[in-house]
Amino acid sequence: MDVKREGVVEAKRRRRMILGSIGAVILALIVAGLARLEPAPPTVRASEIYTGKVERGEMLRQVRGPGTLVPVEIRWIPARTNGTVERRVVLPGAVVTADTVILELSNPEVQQAAQDARLDLRAAEADYADLAIQLQRQLLNERANAARVESDYRQALLQAEADGILTKDGLIPALTARLSQLRADELANRNQIEVDRLAIIQKSLDAQLRARQARLDQSQALYQLRQSQAAGLMVVAGIDGVLQQVPVEVGQQVAPGTNLARVARPDKLKAELRIAETQAKDVVVGLDALVDTRNGVVPGRVVRIDPAVQNGSVTVDIELIGELPRGARPDLSVDGTVELERLEDVLYVNRPAFGQAESNVSLFLLTPNGSEASRVTVELGRTSVRTVEVRSGLREGDEVILSDTSRWSDEERLRINS
Numbered sequence: 185m186d187v188k189r190e191g192v193v194e195a196k197r198r199r200r201m202i203l204g205s206i207g208a209v210i211l212a213l214i215v216a217g218l219a220r221l222e223p224a225p226p227t228v229r230a231s232e233i234y235t236g237k238v239e240r241g242e243m244l245r246q247v248r249g250p251g252t253l254v255p256v257e258i259r260w261i262p263a264r265t266n267g268t269v270e271r272r273v274v275l276p277g278a279v280v281t282a283d284t285v286i287l288e289l290s291n292p293e294v295q296q297a298a299q300d301a302r303l304d305l306r307a308a309e310a311d312y313a314d315l316a317i318q319l320q321r322q323l324l325n326e327r328a329n330a331a332r333v334e335s336d337y338r339q340a341l342l343q344a345e346a347d348g349i350l351t352k353d354g355l356i357p358a359l360t361a362r363l364s365q366l367r368a369d370e371l372a373n374r375n376q377i378e379v380d381r382l383a384i385i386q387k388s389l390d391a392q393l394r395a396r397q398a399r400l401d402q403s404q405a406l407y408q409l410r411q412s413q414a415a416g417l418m419v420v421a422g423i424d425g426v427l428q429q430v431p432v433e434v435g436q437q438v439a440p441g442t443n444l445a446r447v448a449r450p451d452k453l454k455a456e457l458r459i460a461e462t463q464a465k466d467v468v469v470g471l472d473a474l475v476d477t478r479n480g481v482v483p484g485r486v487v488r489i490d491p492a493v494q495n496g497s498v499t500v501d502i503e504l505i506g507e508l509p510r511g512a513r514p515d516l517s518v519d520g521t522v523e524l525e526r527l528e529d530v531l532y533v534n535r536p537a538f539g540q541a542e543s544n545v546s547l548f549l550l551t552p553n554g555s556e557a558s559r560v561t562v563e564l565g566r567t568s569v570r571t572v573e574v575r576s577g578l579r580e581g582d583e584v585i586l587s588d589t590s591r592w593s594d595e596e597r598l599r600i601n602s
Contacts, residue, residue, distance in 0.1 A: 225556070225597040233600075234587035235550065236534035240580045243532040245524040245568045247467060249497065251457035253477070253516045255448035259423050263442045264416030267291040269434050276430055280421040286430065286445045287419035289438070294413050301403075301410035308403035312396050319389040326385050330378040337371035344368040425449040428514065448514055455484060455502040457520040462540075464489070464498035466524050473502045476519045480509030486522060521569060530565075531574040537588040541567040548585040548598055549578070557585060557598040 267289035274286055347361040421427065429446040432438060455475045459467060473484040488501035502520055539545040543564055548557035562584075565573030578584065585598075592598060 225599045226592060226595060227599045227601050228592075230554075230600055230602045232587075233585050233589075235583050236586045238531055238533045238574055238578045238580055238582045238584070240529065240531050243527040243530050243568065243571055243573060245466075245527060245566060246521050247459055247463040247524060248519065248521045248569045249457040249459040249463075249500070251455050251475075251502075251518050251520050253453045253512060253514055253518055254456050255425075255450065255514050256452045256454050257423065257425070257449045259421075259425075259447045260443045261286070261419055261422060261445045261447065263289070263419075263438045263440055263444055265291060265294050265413040265440055267294070267417055267438055269432050269436045269438065272430060272434060274427055276427050278427045279425075280427050280447060281424050282420070282422055284421045285418050286421060286427060287432070289417040289419065291417060294410070294417065298407075298410040298414035301407040305400075305403045305407040308400045312393075312400045315396050316393060319393060323385065323389055326382055330375075330382050333371065333378045334375050337368070337375040340364070340368040340371045419444050421445075421447045423447055423449065450513060453508065453512060453514065454487070454504060455518055455520055457500045457502060457518075457522070458497040459500050459522070461493045461496055461498055464500065467498075467500055467522055471522050471524065473520055473522045475502055475504060476521075477509055477512050477516060478518070479511045482506060482508060482512075484520070524568075527566065527573065531578065531580060532571045533574055533578070533584065534570055534586055535567065535572045536584075536586045538590075539564050539572065541565065541572070547578075548589060548592075550583045550585070550600065554583070554602075555600055557600060559596045560584075 268291070269287060270290045271288040272286070273288065274280060274284065280286070344361070344364040344367070347356060347364040350356045351358050351361040425447045426449075427445060428448050430444070432442070432444055438444065455473075457473075457475075467486060467489060469486050469489060471486045473486060475482045475484050482504050483506055484502040484504045486500055487503045490499035490501075492498075500520075500522065502522075536545060536547060541564065545562055545564060546559050547562050549560045550557045560577055562577035563575040565575045567573070
């Protein structure tokens with residue numbers, strides 16, 4: 185017969201409750217532990233990043249910019265007068281000398297004006313010569329009159345002296361001597377008047393001659409101007425070099441001041457570099473530079489800095505020192521580097537992807553074994569083309585990630601997988 189078992193159901197229920205409570209406690213402990221665990225850092229392949237080591241020593245500060253080679257001596261030839269382009273004698277690229285004719289212009293009015301000015305000049309020269317002869321004749325006549333008065337005066341003076349002696353000896357009356365003395369005194373006054381009059385006439389004649397000379401000079405200047413305008417119809421190079429541009433066509437009407445041609449000396453070039461305005465503040469005249477023509481590197485020196493900023497850059501002129509490499513010619517694209525200064529005994533590292541001079545940046549510092557990297561704040565100082573000064577946050581020998589890490593901007597640690 186079956187025996188009824190007392191309390192079995194209650195015991196099973198209590199055991200289930202105890203086991204459930206224990207399980208709930210264990211689950212809660214596991215959840216709390218997992219909540220305290222940090223998430224695993226993302227893994228980065230070593231081939232995807234670029235790193236650099238912090239070094240101590242001399243750091244060469246440089247700035248770099250693209251540019252072009254331009255001639256030191258360029259001559260734009262403007263039109264001197266209105267004209268029509270009749271003929272292009274030489275084409276761009278031709279080697280020219282100072283007297284090589286580049287263009288022939290025509291303007292009948294200019295040519296006629298030059299002829300009229302030449303005739304006017306001849307007439308002015310003839311008038312001047314005629315006036316000079318007339319004035320010279322007038323001056324000679326006045327000098328002759330003055331000479332006669334002076335001769336009469338001297339004769340009267342001698343006569344008065346002789347009559348005075350004869351009067352003392354009682355040979356002639358005293359009245360005769362007095363009359364002779366009066367005549368001598370009168371001629372003395374007349375002689376002085378003639379001397380003063382001759383001086384005034386001389387000044388008057390000189391003034392008339394100067395006035396006529398001024399008119400002659402005016403005619404001469406007008407003639408030279410007209411001749412220059414007529415000569416300007418034959419457009420010449422003016423310097424030895426290479427003809428670069430002729431921006432006019434046959435039959436075209438040109439006005440005074442229109443640029444007709446550009447001639448440059450190809451043997452003397454300079455580099456015009458475009459330096460970013462943020463870096464140009466440290467560039468001064470006299471600094472050494474290197475210009476890469478892609479066919480050789482030429483040393484140079486900063487000789488001019490443009491005071492204006494154009495499109496975010498400053499133009500810096502570099503005087504090239506030494507022989508130019510083959511292929512160097514005007515308008516050739518080049519790269520230039522300007523040496524700013526040499527910093528002695530400083531910490532420096534290659535420039536990171538992001539980070540300006542005198543700023544704080546976040547970089548990932550690699551562990552000694554290179555398996556992990558943690559974020560650190562680094563204070564940067566002065567920059568160069570490839571390197572930047574490290575003021576704080578890193579030590580000599582530290583290795584940091586220099587490539588772009590913006591995709592891990594929320595991460596504090598990285599795992600490096602080789």
